Amino acid sequence: MKPVVPWNNLPTDLLEAVGKRLKTKTDVSRFRAICRSWRSSVLPFDQKQPRFPIRIMMKFPFPVNCFFLTITEDTVYHLVPPPNINSDDSASTSSTRGWVVRLREGESGEPSMLHPLSSSFHIKRLPKSVFPKLINLLEFRVFELAKTYTMYHSDHSVSSYRVAISLSPDWPAIMVVAAGKLYHCKLGPDIEMCTRVDITSEVFEDVICFEGKFYAVCHNGTAVVVDPSLEMTLIASPISPDHGSSVHCIKNLVQSLGEIILVERYPSRMKQRRLFPVKFRVYKLNAVERKWVEMEGLDGRILCVENLYSFSVPAGDFPGCQRSCIYFSDPYFPGLFIRKKI
Known part of the structure; x- marks a missing residue:
């Protein structure tokens, strides 16, 4: 049997190989905090991107005017406390x-906490019995789950426009879905003017950045991919409508386990004094056959869906949550809701 090499004496080439696979600031910081040899093998995280919030300009043909929008970047984390924290507090078992x-990091560098599934709800105070006043990152395990982006108008109101951002050094760019149209601008330190990408009559609903390209979906399910040359290519045909519902559904694109997922949400509504609850249909992109394939289950995923953004987490990382569920917020009914499977 070969002798075991101490973790603080691993070969430099192995440490460098691991370091090249660290994609987030959180992972790089945790890696460099292990010991001196690990810290010297990987440089500090350097994203070389403008600091948020950033401002862009948009211009619509009707009415003919320009206006500014502010884009903020938020990071969704999973904080796992030490095993002994709150062990004697039965009321805090879930914590x-x-x-x-x-x-969200402010311009002064001070972070603010927001609800994971609300683009406008800021958390001012949490019960001390549930959430610690001070989080020691040397004790807590910290996992970065997703980046979310929100747009604000000049009066600080939340915009309904969808936005996706490419942080790739090869194509730093912003893509916006506004009034059903697709707009693009460069991501840089200056205020950029967004220009329309599509010249079609399609009505776009959402856009995400995936593997260095932008993917956008239309109201009928048609999906396109936009490359750095701004050329649009069809990657999915329209989806057959749900004949059991005459209500327009909300579409969200989600990057999940290396795949692109489409979530259709038919909103809750009142009809003849009856409440019709939220209904979901979920699809997986088959890029080879250029179509959406409806999923019967979520394959161990948990989908978190907000009107303006969505993200996915493996259910195995959250033993206290129901598996194969969609966690979502409803703009008409305040609170957090769960839909079992689909």
Whole structure:
């Protein structure tokens, strides 16, 4: 049997190989905090991108005017406390499994906490018995789950426009879905003017950045991919409508386990004094056959769906949550809701 090499004496080439696979600031910081040899093998995280919030300009043909929008970047984290925290507090059993939080760094560098599934709800105070006043990152395990982006108008109101951002050094760019149209601008330190990408009559609903390209979906399910040359290519045909519902559904694109997922949400509504609850249909992109394939289950995923953004987490990382569920917020009914499977 070969002798075991101490973790602080691993070969430099192995440490460098691991370091090249670290994609987030959180992972790089945790890796470099292990010991001196690990810290010297990987440089500090350097994203070389403009600091958020950033401002862009948009111009619509009707009415003919320009206006500014502010884009903020938030990071969704999973904070896992040490095993012994709150162990004697039965009221905080769920907190021992950790928390999902969304943090936004202000212009002064001070972070603020937001609800993970609300683009406008800021968390001012949490019960001390549930959430610790001070989080020691040397004790807590911190996992970065997602980046979310929100747009604000000049009066600080939340915009309904969808936005996706490419942080790739090869194509730093912003893509916006506004009034059903697709707009693009460069991501840089200056205020950029967004220009329309599509010249079609399609009505776009959502856009995400996936593997260095932008993917956008239309109201009928048609999906396109936009490359750095701004050329649009069809990647999915329209989806057959749900004949059991005459209500327009909301579409969200989600990057999940290396795949692109489409979530259709038919909103809750009142009809003849009856409440019709939210209904979901979920599809997986088959890029080879250029179509959406409806999923019967979520294959161990948990989908988190907000009107303006969505993200996915493996159910195995959250033992306190129901598996194969969709966690979502409803703009008409305040609170957090769960839809079992689909």
